[in-house]
Amino acid sequence: MIVTEILGNIHEASGQELVGGRHVEKVVLPSTELVKRIQRLTTDHGHELGLRRPAKAPDLKDGDVLAVEGDAENGNAVVVQVLPTDVLVIGARSIVEMAFVAHSLGNRHLQAQFFDENSEYGAQVMVVQYDHTVQDFLDHHGVPYSRQERVMPVPFRHAEHTH
Structure with missing residues (x-):
């Protein structure tokens, strides 16, 4: 078929x-x-x-x-x-902290998904595929996050980019 x-x-x-x-x-x-x-x-x-x-x-x-x-x-x-995807759920404490994280991870051309407090997360969060370098970055800057297995509503795509 x-x-x-x-x-x-x-x-x-x-x-x-x-x-x-x-x-x-x-x-x-x-x-x-x-x-x-x-x-x-x-x-x-x-x-x-x-x-x-x-x-x-x-x-x-x-x-x-x-x-x-x-x-x-x-x-x-x-x-x-x-199947669930291994993700980092980032819950920045302020708009400034979220802007810093989003800008820094955007420079790596990482795909991100954003959710509000009405979502299954119950808070305003940014979700990215798990990557140990992102986890190290978040730990280094003291940004709150959790590592979870989630079925994402939209698949992460490879972000192609050239300069």
Whole structure:
């Protein structure tokens, strides 16, 4: 089977309705694989499928429904499950401290994601992929952070840059 489009997402009502009572097979992926448009995937039941998505297609997300077969009671659905990513959750104490950290890490061309107090973090934080040099930087400057395993809403991408 070749998958060319995402049918829905189980974290939304329409995706839950689409999957219904079907047996769910998972395609377990690390965050780095979510950005690939063309790849061979294997479900947790050993079934293989191909992914071939258009050039401008959005990245895969946790809960994306790749395939639905059969009826709601006896059919199968294939759903993406994203593995947690090793991240540093940075909770600077002030806007000045956050600006310093963001500027310093930006000079390294590190991808960052920002969340507010209404997020699952419950605070205004900056999240970056774990890197021992970033951890050393934060320790050296006394910036509060924690190392966590998180399923990120958006995959980190390699930031290409030239001068």
